[in-house]
Amino acid sequence: MPSDDLSVDELEGVEPEAPPDVPRDAVLSVRNLHVDFPSDDGPVHAVDNVSFDVFENEIVGIVGESGSGKSVTSMAIMGLLPKRAQISGEVYFRGRALRDLPDKQLRRIRGAKIAMVFQDALTALDPVYTVGAQIAEAITVHDRHIGKADVQDRVVELLRLVGIPNPGHRAKEYPHEFSGGMRQRAMIAMSIANEPDVLIADEPTTALDVTIQAQVLEVMERIQERTNSAIILITHDLGVVAGLADRVMVMYAGRAVETGTVDEIFYSPQHPYTLGLLASLPRLDEDSRRVRLHRIKGQPPSLVHVPSGCAFHPRCQFARLPAPCSTEVPALRAIDDLDHVAACHFSEDVVKVRPDDLKTEAS
Numbered sequence: 001m002p003s004d005d006l007s008v009d010e011l012e013g014v015e016p017e018a019p020p021d022v023p024r025d026a027v028l029s030v031r032n033l034h035v036d037f038p039s040d041d042g043p044v045h046a047v048d049n050v051s052f053d054v055f056e057n058e059i060v061g062i063v064g065e066s067g068s069g070k071s072v073t074s075m076a077i078m079g080l081l082p083k084r085a086q087i088s089g090e091v092y093f094r095g096r097a098l099r100d101l102p103d104k105q106l107r108r109i110r111g112a113k114i115a116m117v118f119q120d121a122l123t124a125l126d127p128v129y130t131v132g133a134q135i136a137e138a139i140t141v142h143d144r145h146i147g148k149a150d151v152q153d154r155v156v157e158l159l160r161l162v163g164i165p166n167p168g169h170r171a172k173e174y175p176h177e178f179s180g181g182m183r184q185r186a187m188i189a190m191s192i193a194n195e196p197d198v199l200i201a202d203e204p205t206t207a208l209d210v211t212i213q214a215q216v217l218e219v220m221e222r223i224q225e226r227t228n229s230a231i232i233l234i235t236h237d238l239g240v241v242a243g244l245a246d247r248v249m250v251m252y253a254g255r256a257v258e259t260g261t262v263d264e265i266f267y268s269p270q271h272p273y274t275l276g277l278l279a280s281l282p283r284l285d286e287d288s289r290r291v292r293l294h295r296i297k298g299q300p301p302s303l304v305h306v307p308s309g310c311a312f313h314p315r316c317q318f319a320r321l322p323a324p325c326s327t328e329v330p331a332l333r334a335i336d337d338l339d340h341v342a343a344c345h346f347s348e349d350v351v352k353v354r355p356d357d358l359k360t361e362a363s
Helices: 006-014 070-078 105-108 131-140 148-161 180-191 210-227 238-244 264-268 274-278
Strands: 026-035 042-057 059-063 086-093 114-117 197-201 230-235 249-252 257-260
Touching: 026 131, 026 230, 042 070, 042 148, 042 197, 042 230, 042 257, 059 070, 059 210, 059 238, 059 274, 070 086, 070 114, 070 197, 070 230, 086 230, 114 210, 131 148, 131 180, 148 180, 148 210, 210 238, 230 238, 238 264, 249 264, 249 274, 257 264
Parallel strands: 059 230, 059 249, 114 197, 197 230
Antiparallel strands: 026 042, 026 086, 249 257
């Protein structure tokens, strides 16, 4: 293992140690990630055997209902989970394992090479420091030799890049003086201060109106074009994913249930949960007075008592009970395209059904 005194640049010179199944050109790879939290009712299985890769200049969307494990996955990648979390599996950055790195080395990577935009900018930003001071700290903590004037120039440049008007003046203001959309853009400016290789955006448009959402997403696209960074976009909004992502991973009850390109997921879903999510989306070319959107029956399961077999089977119209759906956990497998996989025993049946087929005529 590298010495605790190695810099990020020296660490990048270490020969990659990832296993053969991790692509050498992947910027970030997650393998067999499990995260449990102890509770009075038993362990909470927040993330269950999740694996995926992210490549340079790619946007990967992670979607699912609240409680599906999206945010916990991102926090595990960043090494920000509480000590009580029971974690297994591995995270690789450019082929090097991160989970067992000393805290000192991990802190050098976190923020400099892998950065995160948190979903609630108001609580993520410190109310007693100016926005400019907080962005400046993000710069100087990873580059202690940069001059004060250069730092201030960089802060103004970053605020301008994310579309903050009058950035020189705004840098001297406090978070409460910014609107919600401006705070979110300031968070993005802080996260890209060191031009990270991977940017994790956790629900970056939550609680923003549609116009501001579009502006924030446009900023992220512009940032990627400039830096060629990889972006992990965590959201429950399939519309955001459709307009921004290259590939999608759908999560349910802590598990990845389907992955594929945006076109594969939206036009040829192979998992009943993905199909149900798409059927619940309104379309601009539909008459809402005549078409009733699909509703997935039931509620997401407790992560303390995850159903046996396929976790989705109590809500699934394709389930065959008891076997195999309630007795065997389905593995991710491909029907045709090896890069499009779904964890369903009957993907061949699901792929024959279109989302519109689940919608009904309004009475």
